[in-house]
Amino acid sequence: QVQLQESGPGLVKPSETLSLTCTVSGGSISTYYWSWIRQPPGKALEWLGYIFYSGTTTYNPSLKSRVTMSVDTSKNQFSLKLTSVTAADTAVYYCARTPVLFGLYYFDLWGQGTLVTVSS
């Protein structure tokens, strides 16, 4: 069955760039949208944005120009970059498959999440 797995550094220094990759196994990355979501400690989930397998993106405006998502169909992976991080970016980061059904988006398959801590 299809599985998603996040990977990347668990510790990032303030002002540096957070980089994460989500590997899709057991199925193709093509056809779907793919999202990034995060959850700061003790807080609610926050949708960061999504990328279509063709490379089209939509980002959460709250992140302004700090976020970039990309996709590598040859590796069945998609990635997240978040620049100029601060302690407020400390969170568990999830990737999720995002089907669209008659215009309704939903996140039907998630990775287990990876904790990223921003600290010097």
Added chain:
Amino acid sequence: DIQMTQSPSSLSASEGDIVTITCRASQIIRSSLNWYQVKPGKAPKLLVYGASNLHSGAPSKFTGSGSGTDFTLIVSSLQPEDFATYYCQQTYSAPYTFGQGTKLEI
């Protein structure tokens, strides 16, 4: 942004109980409402999409309803594995926003 407000924020219940979680949107979102179950260290699970459609693999004990601005998730016959945090999410318009969560405790 559309704000999603869940109530209650926490809920104590016992095995076998039926519980109701509500979610209110700050504007009309038609039926663009999804429900998720989140447990620490585990991949979140989609329970209901489009307000009332049970996701394949989700037990039939989860029932979603509502449209417009007011939505409900009912969890029946509570079992130990149901104690978790539940989130609603609107996907009517980006940025897609979640409620603050409802922690269901024994």
